Amino acid sequence: MDSKVSYRLEADGRIFCISINDPKQLNSLSFQDFNRIGQLLEQADSDEQVLVTVLQSTGRFFSAGGKVGDVRKMELEVSEHPERLLGRLADPNVYLVNTFAKHRKLLMCCLNGPAVGMTASLVMLCDVLYAKNDSVYLLFPFTSLGFVPEGGSSVTLPWKLGINTAYEHLVFSTPISLQELMNTGTVTRNYTMQDTDQFNARVIDDVKKALPQMQVQSLLGIKKLLKSQKEQTWLLKAQAAETNETLPFWSSGEPFKRFRELQMGSRRHKL
Secondary structure, three states: OOOOEEEEEEOOOOEEEEEEOOHHHOOOEOHHHHHHHHHHHHHHHHOOOOOEEEEEOOOOOOEOOEOHHHHHHHHHHHHHOHHHHHHHHHHHHHHHHHHHHOOOOEEEEEEOOOEEOHHHHHHOOOOEEEEOOOOOEEEOOHHHHOOOOOOOHHHHHHHHHOHHHHHHHHHHOOOEEHHHHHHOOOOOEEOOOOOHHHHHHHHHHHHHHHHHHOOHHHHHHHHHHHOOHHHHHHHHHHHHHHHHHHHHHHHHOHHHHHHHHHHHOOOOOOO
């Protein structure tokens, strides 16, 4: 199956755009898609021409999270090979968080709509977040799905929203509205636009206009200072802790059961 994640270069190679393009499925991502995002981030990071990496999507959702069907396939696999569970859970999560945490370029995210689950966790790892309009929200439905936070969200939510707010949204699986994201400075600009393609183009155009004023080493130096080694270490430690905490839940089969219920329609998704 081909990945729904692609890339293109803008501004003579200085902007590296990663795009999710599966709007009919609300841009839900397969394990292959998540891996592709990590590979493209590495490609952007190693390209000395690139200064800014931009995550964009299509349609009305940024991403509805992981594909339910992929979780079902994982369940069938680990039922026959239980020893594979740790690798299936840990390897992609550790790889992705590590790739985001170590990214040297400015990492921007253009939220055209809601982001859910692991995708919302990745959004919180970005440096600059812009929103298309008030339809944007983030949702971390881990308690509804029967496991614990992933993708570093156990530390990024307290950092960016505050500890009490993080408890509220993680424990009760409640959406984080755009207003709340802007009040905390997590999202810094609302473009108040309706068309996703126009929104994506507008953001790229704004970045293109800003680039000539930027001194390259200054931009990279600011990113290095703000993304301190201490923060990277905390993120990676948090990711390891998240994996250790979540493994018993998956071993018990409870998340698999809840994903099956979602697939069969007997459990409602909070989208």
